[in-house]
Amino acid sequence: MANKLISQMGLPPSLSHIFSARNILTAKDALSLPEVDLMALLDIEIDLVRSAVAHISEATCPPFQTGLALLEEKMKSGGHLSTLLPGLDNALCGGIPFGALTELVGPSGIGKTQFCLKLALLAALPECYGGLNGRVIYIDTESKFSSRRMIEIGEGSFPQIFRLQGLAQKMAGRIIVTRPTSISEFNDSLQQMKLTLLQNEVKLLIVDSIAALVSWDNEKGTILSRQSPLRGSLSFLKSIAEFSQIPVVLTNQVRSHSSDDTFHYIFQGHRKDTSNSERSESHLTAALGIQWAHAVTIRLIFEAHSGHRFIKVAKSPISPPVAFPFVVESSGITLLNQEGISVAGSEINAIRCQGCNVLTQ
Numbered sequence: 001m002a003n004k005l006i007s008q009m010g011l012p013p014s015l016s017h018i019f020s021a022r023n024i025l026t027a028k029d030a031l032s033l034p035e036v037d038l039m040a041l042l043d044i045e046i047d048l049v050r051s052a053v054a055h056i057s058e059a060t061c062p063p064f065q066t067g068l069a070l071l072e073e074k075m076k077s078g079g080h081l082s083t084l085l086p087g088l089d090n091a092l093c094g095g096i097p098f099g100a101l102t103e104l105v106g107p108s109g110i111g112k113t114q115f116c117l118k119l120a121l122l123a124a125l126p127e128c129y130g131g132l133n134g135r136v137i138y139i140d141t142e143s144k145f146s147s148r149r150m151i152e153i154g155e156g157s158f159p160q161i162f163r164l165q166g167l168a169q170k171m172a173g174r175i176i177v178t179r180p181t182s183i184s185e186f187n188d189s190l191q192q193m194k195l196t197l198l199q200n201e202v203k204l205l206i207v208d209s210i211a212a213l214v215s216w217d218n219e220k221g222t223i224l225s226r227q228s229p230l231r232g233s234l235s236f237l238k239s240i241a242e243f244s245q246i247p248v249v250l251t252n253q254v255r256s257h258s259s260d261d262t263f264h265y266i267f268q269g270h271r272k273d274t275s276n277s278e279r280s281e282s283h284l285t286a287a288l289g290i291q292w293a294h295a296v297t298i299r300l301i302f303e304a305h306s307g308h309r310f311i312k313v314a315k316s317p318i319s320p321p322v323a324f325p326f327v328v329e330s331s332g333i334t335l336l337n338q339e340g341i342s343v344a345g346s347e348i349n350a351i352r353c354q355g356c357n358v359l360t361q
Contacts, residue, residue, distance in 0.1 A: 009059040015052060018042050027060040081247045087338035091319045096247040105252045105286040106302025107353040111328050112251045116206050117150045118332040123204035124174040129161055134203025136175045137193055141212040147172050156331030183213050190236055197244050209251040211287040234295050253287045254351050284351040305352040314348055321348045
């Protein structure tokens with residue numbers, strides 16, 4: 001908007017010609033000068049300058065919206081992909097939101113891919129069975145995608161549906177799997193799929209996992225910074241979610257934290273002095289850093305402690321922090337408690353993984 005031409009803003013022709021004659025062509029040219037300097041440069045009265053600046057400002061600035069208008073727009077264009085986990089769906093006000101980035105964080109083997117396979121299946125199912133009846137792009141960076149496991153989840157979740165001849169094959173045929181081995185390949189594959197994404201054929205995009213690409217590039221020595229190669233990818237993923245109004249789900253790994261400066265909010269209160277084992281658990285943190293954490297809209301932490309695995313809603317603009325114990329069955333993830341357990345203080349962002357593998361960095 002700053003580069004919008006003054007000649008197209010509806011100023012009186014005589015005044016517009018004066019701006020043009022002094023080589024003040026865009027809104028940025030006019031608004032970056034003090035009114036006194038602009039008066040001297042244009043050789044016109046200060047009242048006329050102020051009137052012109054007010055007109056240019058109004059034409060340049062985007063229109064304001066009320067909170068009610070934003071809410072109505074969100075209700076009209078928004079939506080959710082149900083996880084078929086009632087407690088989690090209720091906590092997220094419907095499920096995985098359209099038009100936003102949802103991140104799944106947790107150690108290897110905790111259940112993130114199982115969660116993604118179920119989401120892929122749900123997005124591909126016909127609408128009459130509660131699905132989105134669309135294609136799914138599944139970017140599988142660690143070769144963990146399994147068509148056989150996805151069909152097993154489908155047979156366990158929808159036995160009456162998957163008895164229909166050919167439905168399992170049809171569902172699998174709607175899921176497009178790519179396996180890039182670097183950030184550059186990842187970006188190239190997204191660019192190639194842009195048209196398909198924007199034509200509303202795709203109802204879900206999954207990246208499992210984004211951290212693996214960065215780790216491999218670091219090992220190859222092809223990049224110097226963990227953040228810079230992701231900046232373009234992150235921006236593109238957000239634009240896909242917003243313009244296509246589809247859910248984008250990304251899995252992230254955890255890494256060990258060697259010091260006591262674990263990411264911590266002041267409102268979470270002071271952390272208590274804990275034993276070495278507890279301190280070791282609390283030093284697990286999501287990979288990719290703070291910049292990435294701020295970019296995602298929803299963060300679900302997968303962790304294990306006290307003899308159970310948990311899905312924890314750690315970040316959401318509409319949901320309080322809550323954790324749900326779960327198990328992995330033939331039908332996928334099943335919650336053991338639909339009510340959830342309230343989470344507060346430092347536990348909101350803590351990642352515990354008793355007996356699980358941890359990516360060390």
